Amino acid sequence: MKILRYILFPVMPIYFLVTWLRNKLYDLDIKKSVSYNFPVICVGNLSAGGTGKTPMIEYLISLLKDDYKVATLSRGYKRKTQGFQLANETSTSESIGDEPFQFYNKYKKDIDVAVDADRQNGIEELVSLEQVPDVILLDDAFQHRKVKAGFNILLTTYSNPYFNDMVLPTGNLREPKIGAKRANIIIVTKCPEGLSEAEKKAILNKINPENYQHVFFSTIAYSDTIISDDLIKSIDNLKTFTLVTGIANASPLVTFLKSKNLKFEHLNFKDHYNFSTKDLAELDKKELIITTEKDFMRLKQYESLKKKLFYLPITVKINDKNKFDKLIKAFIKH
Structure with missing residues (x-):
């Protein structure tokens, strides 16, 4: 490269x-x-x-x-829809993109989450809502x-x-x-x-x-716990696991986990990676998977991974x- x-x-x-x-x-x-x-x-x-x-x-x-009343407006990178989309209960990472889906999952009771490649149009759509942001x-x-x-x-x-x-x-x-x-x-x-x-x-x-x-x-x-849809576990009690990342730079996360003396293999994919059937079959063989919150939003849709898939929350x-x-x-x- x-x-x-x-x-x-x-x-x-x-x-x-x-x-x-x-x-x-x-x-x-x-x-x-x-x-x-x-x-x-x-x-x-x-x-x-x-x-x-x-x-x-x-x-x-x-x-x-x-x-x-807060609204977020993103492009919705790599989504499979077009035009303006306002997140709702049927939305997925494929319909609105990874990051907007993450915003919606965490704050859907408090904010509006929208995507539109045309930001002018997106803003016009948001201000036409019944509850204007x-x-x-x-x-x-x-x-x-x-x-x-x-x-x-x-x-x-x-x-x-x-x-x-x-x-x-x-x-x-x-x-x-x-x-x-x-x-x-x-x-x-x-x-x-x-x-x-x-x-x-x-x-x-x-x-x-x-x-x-x-x-x-x-x-x-970084949090001291990992989270799934159903469970919360202490990171200090982990033995071995597989780290899966599809972000631009995983180095800070890897450095943090190594500083905790944790044992893991790292499967590092490119940013916004679309996991293939072959990838998912390999992940299905793993006992415990830890990933980023953004990657979690994409991977949790696969039923076979749900019980083994966790993400590590971060704050700024x-x-x-x-x-x-x-x-x-x-x-x-x-």
Whole structure:
């Protein structure tokens, strides 16, 4: 893969120019964006996946759901439906996508979960509901310039920050680094515990935020328990198991499990992987399977796996949480 990226290096300037020009046309108002007179918060990244958008959306849901009617709007990546879909009791990961299905399963009593590749149309559909949302959270829409969110949260990982990266196909950036200037908040995600103030300052200097931008650092907090549809087990009591992941970067999870001195084999699939009949037959031979919550949403539909399938919950911990929360709530109020 790395060799192929180096071979494609001559294509990179073309990709850079096309994405830069597209953004410039929006910045100059030649290409039109639609803005709204109610709170729309976008969570996205410059990199191609794996920055922690899903737990960040869930953090915002938990922060806001008790005070506001919240709706999430995602593209619904790799779903088998078209157009606008509002999640309901018949929805599956195939009809609305992995992450939206996860949101719906966890928060269906509190929020609306919708998908639409056309975010403008999706927002119009949401505001036409009988109960109009007070706040709409756009999942992975930083490059969707047809919609101008009132507030942009940009995520970048500690291990591969956007300021050290290049645009596709040689690097992982979907657009040039200057796109970060559109963000109101930049969060460096998946940081190690105990990140020193000196290292935070060094990262802050490289980001070089504008006066209107705020930078935060976050870590992943893993649960001490694993969960199935029916059971909860302590992770410390596990003997051996199979770890199954279909996410962009499983390294933090693997590192955590190894730090607990647990014995496991790791079956690592690509992000949003569609498990084949052969894959499922192999998984059926395993005694205990632990996976991510996103992968759990896809795999739990298979009856043969239900009694052996568990997921490890994660949450996001943000440094200076009070300041972050106040910024979000201040935007919504004003």
